[in-house]
Amino acid sequence: xxxxxxxxxxxxxxxxxxxxxxxxxxxxxxxxxxxxxxxxxxxxxxxxxxxxxxxxxxxxxxxxxxxxxxxxxxxxxxxxxxxxxxxxxxxxxxxxxxxxxxxxxxxxxxxxxxxxxxxxxxxxxxxxxxxxxxxxxxxxxxxxxx
Amino acid sequence: xxxxxxxxxxxxxxxxxxxxxxxxxxxxxxxxxxxxxxxxxxxxxxxxxxxxxxxxxxxxxxxxxxxxxxxxxxxxxxxxxxxxxxxxxxxxxxxxxxxxxxxxxxxxxxxxxxxxxxxxxxxxxxxxxxxxxxxxxxxxxxxxxx
DNA sequence: GCTAGACCCTGTAGCTACTTCAGGGTCAAG
DNA sequence: CTTGACCCTGAAGTAGCTACAGGGTCTAGC
Numbered sequence: 364x365x366x367x368x369x370x371x372x373x374x375x376x377x378x379x380x381x382x383x384x385x386x387x388x389x390x391x392x393x394x395x396x397x398x399x400x401x402x403x404x405x406x407x408x409x410x411x412x413x414x415x416x417x418x419x420x421x422x423x424x425x426x427x428x429x430x431x432x433x434x435x436x437x438x439x440x441x442x443x444x445x446x447x448x449x450x451x452x453x454x455x456x457x458x459x460x461x462x463x464x465x466x467x468x469x470x471x472x473x474x475x476x477x478x479x480x481x482x483x484x485x486x487x488x489x490x491x492x493x494x495x496x497x498x499x500x501x502x503x504x505x506x507x508x509x
Numbered sequence: 510x511x512x513x514x515x516x517x518x519x520x521x522x523x524x525x526x527x528x529x530x531x532x533x534x535x536x537x538x539x540x541x542x543x544x545x546x547x548x549x550x551x552x553x554x555x556x557x558x559x560x561x562x563x564x565x566x567x568x569x570x571x572x573x574x575x576x577x578x579x580x581x582x583x584x585x586x587x588x589x590x591x592x593x594x595x596x597x598x599x600x601x602x603x604x605x606x607x608x609x610x611x612x613x614x615x616x617x618x619x620x621x622x623x624x625x626x627x628x629x630x631x632x633x634x635x636x637x638x639x640x641x642x643x644x645x646x647x648x649x650x651x652x653x654x655x
Numbered sequence: 656g657c658t659a660g661a662c663c664c665t666g667t668a669g670c671t672a673c674t675t676c677a678g679g680g681t682c683a684a685g
Numbered sequence: 686c687t688t689g690a691c692c693c694t695g696a697a698g699t700a701g702c703t704a705c706a707g708g709g710t711c712t713a714g715c
Contacts, residue, residue, distance in 0.1 A: 367691065377692090378674060386672090397681055399692055419617075420610055423672070444618070451614045458607050461600055464566055468597045471565075472590070513662065523663090524703060532701090543710055545663055569701070 364402045373410040380410065386423055388413055388430065421450060510548045519556040526556065532569055534559055534576065567596060 370377045383389045389409060392400045409430070416426045425446055432438050516523045529535045535555060538546045555576070562572045571592055578584050 365692075376674080379672085381693090382673060397692080398694095399681085417672090419613060447614060447618045451611065451618060454607055454611050454614060458604065458611060461604050461607065465597065465600050465604060467565060468593060468600060472593045472597060511663075522703080525701085527664095528702060541663095543663080544665095545710085563701090 364407075366400045366402070369402045369406060369410060372407050373414055375410055375414055383410070383413060383423075388423060388427060419450075420454065425450070510553075512546045512548070515548045515552060515556060518553050519560055521556055521560055529556070529559060529569075534569060534573060565596075566600065571596070 364372070366377050366380055369375075370380060373380075375383075380389065384391060389406065392402050392406060395401055412430070412433075413426055416429065421429070428446060429443065432440075432443055510518070512523050512526055515521075516526060519526075521529075526535065530537060535552065538548050538552060541547055558576070558579075559572055562575065567575070574592060575589065578586075578588055
């Protein structure tokens with residue numbers, strides 16, 4: 364199977380597949396005489412594994428770790444647990460900051476419900492006021508989101 | 510005020526301030542004879558405005574739009590509303606996918622609560638099974654998060 | 656006068672996870 | 686023999702910074 368077919372079979376972009384190969388996530392496949400990559404069924408599974416992990420927001424480095432662990436059946440499963448726990452913690456932290464962010468944005472949005480001039484816009488006034496406030500107090504307590 | 514002082518006053522990194530200048534968010538300030546940047550109080554406010562927006566996850570391009578709008582008091586405030594609405598929608602979409610993600614991760618994590626060998630690890634088995642499943646059905650319904 | 660250290664400058668590369676582009680080669684069908 | 690689909694490599698672009706290299710400037714202390 365060539366790279367285009369692998370792409371179709373896995374739903375992963377051709378370029379992304381080559382990128383994964385460069386990054387060491389996919390082994391360099393055999394080549395035809397013309398230089399085309401030839402993949403086996405193993406590659407499909409490996410690529411799908413990667414895709415599944417990516418859909419869960421797992422980073423490439425961590426996927427690499429998982430792939431290495433998966434290939435050593437005698438390895439200690441604690442590493443997998445640990446990796447997942449960390450990932451869950453990250454996701455929860457992000458969720459929390461996004462929830463706060465949403466509240467702030469909605470509150471901001473409510474400053475200006477009817478269309479009028481920017482000069483009267485509660486939203487921009489809020490922005491500016493917040494900027495002023497920070498400039499005056501000079502010691503912010505909140506941190507950035509994202 | 511020099512760039513270091515502006516950095517302290519706003520809590521924005523010196524490098525980031527120069528970056529914002531390169532990106533056109535901050536106007537190129539006056540220079541001393543030795544080439545050092547000199548900032549006015551205006552710059553502090555503008556920089557704080559940017560910082561505030563960034564903390565809300567607003568992208569640099571959108572901040573640019575807001576700054577331009579804010580400088581034209583007669584402009585229509587609807588643009589601000591629209592920008593904010595879009596941003597809120599984005600944040601909500603991200604929240605939703607993160608919530609799903611968290612559930613999936615927690616479910617996955619529960620597959621393997623006691624430390625043992627990778628060969629018996631429910632988590633990795635789940636990953637592999639999911640990859641297999643996707644390979645077989647060949648038409649995924651879920652999309653990626655993040 | 657001279658040196659250390661803090662600050663400033665520009666320009667460039669690094670980060671993540673890709674995507675896109677330039678500039679080619681290969682192959683099957685018409 | 687040409688068209689179009691596919692493949693190749695290597696480099697650059699994306700966002701929003703951060704960090705580094707390799708300098709210049711200024712002030713304080715000896």
